[in-house]
Amino acid sequence: MTENSAINRTKIKRRSANRRATEATILAAAESVFAEAGFGGATMQLIADMAGLPKANLHYYFATKEALYRAVVQRIFQIWLEAADAMDGAPGPTEGIGAYIDAKMEISRRHPNGxxxxxxxxxxxxxxIQDYLETTLRDWTAGRVAVINRWIAEGKMAPVNPDHLLYILWASTQHYADFGHQIETLNGGPLTEADWETAKASVKEVVLRGIGAI
Amino acid sequence: MTENSAINRTKIKRRSANRRATEATILAAAESVFAEAGFGGATMQLIADMAGLPKANLHYYFATKEALYRAVVQRIFQIWLEAADAMDGAPGPTEGIGAYIDAKMEISRRHPNGxxxxxxxxxxxxxxIQDYLETTLRDWTAGRVAVINRWIAEGKMAPVNPDHLLYILWASTQHYADFGHQIETLNGGPLTEADWETAKASVKEVVLRGIGAI
DNA sequence: CCTGAACCTGACCATACGGTCAGAAAAAGA
DNA sequence: TCTTTTTCTGACCGTATGGTCAGGTTCAGG
Known part of the structure; x- marks a missing residue:
């Protein structure tokens, strides 16, 4: 069992690389179908068709529909949290919250299904993901609330309730993904590059002025 | 056929009153189940149980699951539109948009399932409801955009893009219903009366200052 | 070339779902 | 009271779904 031989590692790597690729294909198809139809409306057959695989193969990689859904949601939560970094290390709300809005708008644009x-x-x-809400998200929120309160104490922004400010940020940015269809209908078509710039600028303008950071 | 005799009318009225009451019971149960499980996840049996009626009776009042869903959605759209009145006849953005935020927050609080x-x-x-989006909602939106542009022209608020301002309003207020579970988790329990007042005040404060109306 | 493990899949199964229907019950009308 | 109409419901049906499984295929390792 020379498990750490170069050949062995290469082959194992190729194996697991294929595995990961197939998993990724399935996850992408699943994300799309779950987003369009919801958990209840999605069918394994539909996901399989979209992934170009027989249905039974899905069950080889993900034991149940719920396990697959779980994997999709967890991947999204990771992306969601990564945007959080945008707020870190900023000297004040203009930079920190501005960058956070940019990051979250970009997520809405690039990962609307997620x-x-x-x-x-x-x-x-x-x-x-109830447990994630109670642990990871709660911790993250508490940290940002502290940062916002510090900015308020330093006179860098108006004394806005930090929790509700976060809700406004989440809501305003995610709206462009979750209600994208409504927006596109009113807009008479998909948002152009310029439209997205306007959207970002508008949200930032209203929020940053709204917290007294402009 | 003395159709307009008092007795006749009374009986017809009682009949249709019962009918309407049963329909209302079904619609309320359906709204709750559709909200909790989505269209695909909801089952007629579950709705029937919640309404305290045999499943077959649901099909007597609503031919198909889709017809029932349609009725639920249309009822919601009515409530949604009624909040629009809050913005009418206001002398400026502080009153108009402030009242609109209040109205929409109240909807999120009273009709979270809807x-x-x-x-x-x-x-x-x-x-x-695609056709509603393209007709009623589009018309309503165009009207409010005109009002906002007038306020801007009159120097009553900053020249914010009216469409995106509306999106911020919709997003920030509906968030308290749609993501109510997340908010309650972070809040450590349901929002109290005071919490709701804080929420309303925070949204109004940030938005109104954000558009330069404070 | 052989072996065993990992990977893949068509065919199948039990269940739960939306919807139907014959006919009972209740109410209205004469 | 008798008839007609409306309301209600248990039992039933065809279908689609999530999931299983036996057996085939591929591929790394010796």
Whole structure:
């Protein structure tokens, strides 16, 4: 059992690389179908068709529909949290919250399906990620609230309730993904590059002026 | 056929009163189940149980699951539109937008399930109410955009993009219904009367200052 | 070339779902 | 009271779904 031989590692790596690629294909298809139809409306057959795989193969990689859904949601939560970094290390709210809005708007633009799945999950009472809400998200929120309170204490922004400010940030940015269809309908078509710039600028302008940081 | 005899009218009225009451019971149960499980996840049996009626009776009042869903969504859209009145006849953005925020926050508080069903419907591409989006909602939006532009021209607020301002308003207020579970988790329990007042005040403060109306 | 493990899949199964229907019960009308 | 209409419901049906499984295929390792 020379498990750390170069050949062995290479082959194992190729194996698991294929595995990860197939998993990624399935996850992408699943995200799309779950976003369009919701958990209840999605079918394994539909996901399989979209992934170009036989249905039974899905069950080889993900034991149950719920396990697959779980994997999709967790991947989204990771992306969601990464945007949090944008707020770190900023000298003040203009930079910190501005960058956070940019990051979250970019997520809405690049991962609209992920955002929808997340929204759907939370709307239905977060049956799968309740523990994340109570641990990771709670901790993250507490940290940002502290930062905002510090900025307020330093006179860098108006004394706005930090929790509700975060809700406004989340809501305003995610809205462009979750309600993207409504926006596109009113807009008469998909948002152009310029439209997205206007959107970002508008949200930042209103929020930053709203907290007295402009 | 003395159709307009008093007795006749009374009996017809009682009949249709019963009918309406049963329909209302079914609609309330359906709204709750659709909000919790989504269209695909909801079952007629579950709705029937919650309404305290045999499943077959549901099909007597609503031919199909989709017809029932349609009725639920349309009822919500009515409530949604009624809040629009709050913005009318206001002398300026402080009163108009302030009242609109109050009205929409109140909807999020009183009709969280309705809001969730609406959100779910739009997120899934508005298969049922697409025509409403393109007609009624589009007209309503155009009207408010005109009002906002007038306020801007009159120097009563900053020259904020009116469309994106509306999105911020919708997003920030509906968030308290659609993501109510997340908020309650972070809050450590349901929002109290005082919490709701803080929420309303915070949204109004940030938005109104954000558009230069404070 | 052989072996065993990992990977893949068509065919199948039990269940739960939306919807139907015959006919009972209740109410209205004469 | 008798008839007609409306309301209600248990039992049933066809279908689609999530999930299983036996057996095939591929591929690394010796």
């Amino acid at each position: 955002s929808k799945v997340w929204a759907s999950e939370v709307m239905h009472g977060a049956p799968v | 809001s969730k069903v609406w959100a779910s419907e739009v997120m899934h591409g508005a298969p049922v």
